[in-house]
Amino acid sequence: MHPIRIAAGGAAALWVGYAWGAHLWAAASTRRGPASARHIALTFDDGPDAEWTPRIADQLAARGVRATFFLVGRRADTHPASVAAIAAAGHEIASHGWSHRSLWLCGPRRTAEEVLRAQARLAELSGAAPRWFRPPWGMVNAALFGVLRRADLRCVLWSIQPEGLRPRGPETQTRHVLARAHPGAIVNLHDAEGVAGAPGRLAAALPGMIDGLHERGYALTTVGDLLRPMEDGDGHSTRAE
């Protein structure tokens, strides 16, 4: 057997264990809230965006909806006023990492830096440490979960995603969400560009999405409010209001 081929094979196997193997652990991540109430959390990834985030925030305000924004640390650092405005409007600030680099391309040290640097800066800008982390593209690695424990963060993915890597028209997105809506759903949306044109399509889809969910009897809330009954331990809130 050729030694270089063996070495390459070993490295590939290690990478598969580090990235793909860990991807299976994502099953341990949170994808939805309890099904006991007709509550849904809208979540917005990849911002803040100077143009689109305020527009999306206006649409939410017009309908009295609070949501969770998974911000990219470096973009938040560039647009601190946007972060303050979202937080002041009552939305929840969560973390989407520092630079939106795929964690499949990050070793343990870079993984920690992506999480901890975003966490520190978002806490400074919003006045409260984020409690939820969403890895870019939902890709995790073996180092991530230890880092999240250290930072007191939980990995939150989604149960409904109307647009992923491929662009989808606003009407299609609205139909997708309304057809799949379920109690405890976490909806993955994008208020900034990863996929070209994504925030514009979202701005066209969002009013119909929100109105349709309201018509179906769903209350829209933040991830923190959605998951609170689970955090109380037995699926029922025991906390005195």
Ligand SMILES: [Zn+2]
């Ligand atoms: Zn993203």
